[in-house]
Amino acid sequence: MRTLKRSTEWRTGLGDFSDCLLAGLLVALASVPVVTAAPAFVAGCRVLDRTRHDIGSPLWTTFWADFREAARGGVPFGLGCLAAVVLFAVxxxxxxxxxxxxxxxxxxxxxxxxxxxxxxxxxxxxxxxxSAWRRSFVTAARETGAAPGKGLLLAVAAGVAALLVWMLPILALVVAGPLALAAVATGGRR
Structure with a gap:
């Protein structure tokens, strides 16, 4: 009886891991036009949040529906992030x-x-x-200031993701999934 339970837990964990990598691949695919990276990441966070709470239908179909919904207001936010990166480099x-x-x-x-x-x-x-993107930005800034521990965990997750991509560039195709899962796990809204 115990062996059967361990086997099921192992398969469930492997399914969660594969969902995380699939979400990362979908985020990378949707981020090919660079300005859509933010809506793609939002869609990745949504599907992984649903997967974490055992809500919803197949990841593939829900991702694209969430991406279309997030792209309405997310493209200007993506442009702002791109401008911030260029400003940082300068x-x-x-x-x-x-x-x-x-x-x-x-x-x-x-x-x-x-x-x-x-x-x-x-x-x-x-x-x-x-919520809307502007309200989400204000809430995110407030939460980051109010809970620096969660912000530090998210910074470490982003740093590890950047390090992995630097060491093995092909991981850029899947690293957004674990980063989205880290963001959802440190958010704690549900």
């Missing part, structure tokens, strides 16, 4: 030529990490809270 170049670059560069990186955490949290709030 700032890094400018800071490198300034006196005091040794102090300014780490401060700029900390600001970038905080921005990434708020952006990922915004997508998670938009996915699980169902």
């Amino acid at each position: 700032d890094l170049e400018v800071v490198a030529s300034m006196p005091g670059a040794g102090v300014l560069r780490p401060a700029l990186w900390l600001l970038a990490v905080a921005g990434v955490v708020v952006a990922v949290r915004t997508c998670e709030v938009a996915a699980t809270g169902g």
Whole structure:
């Protein structure tokens, strides 16, 4: 009897892991036009939140429905995130030529990490809270400031995802799934 129960738990865990990787692959596919990365991540967060709570139908169909719904307001947010990344890259170049670059560069990186955490949290709030993007952004910024421990966990998850992609670039196809799961798990709205 115990062996049968362990076998079932193992298969359930493997199914959850495969759902997470499939969500990452779907997020990567939907993010090919770069401005749709935020709505794709929102859809990934939604399907993984439903999977986590055993709600809903097959992941493939619900992902595309959630993506279409999130894309309505998410493209401007994605453009804003893209503009922030470009601004960060320009700032890094400018800071490198300034006196005091040794102090300014780490401060700029900390600001970038905080921005990434708020952006990922915004997508998670938009996915699980169902609110508009502007309200999701305000809620995400407030939650990140109110619960720095959860923000730190999310920053570590984003850092590990970036490290994995840096070490093995092909993982960029699936790493959004575990990052979306980390965002949903640290959100705690349900």
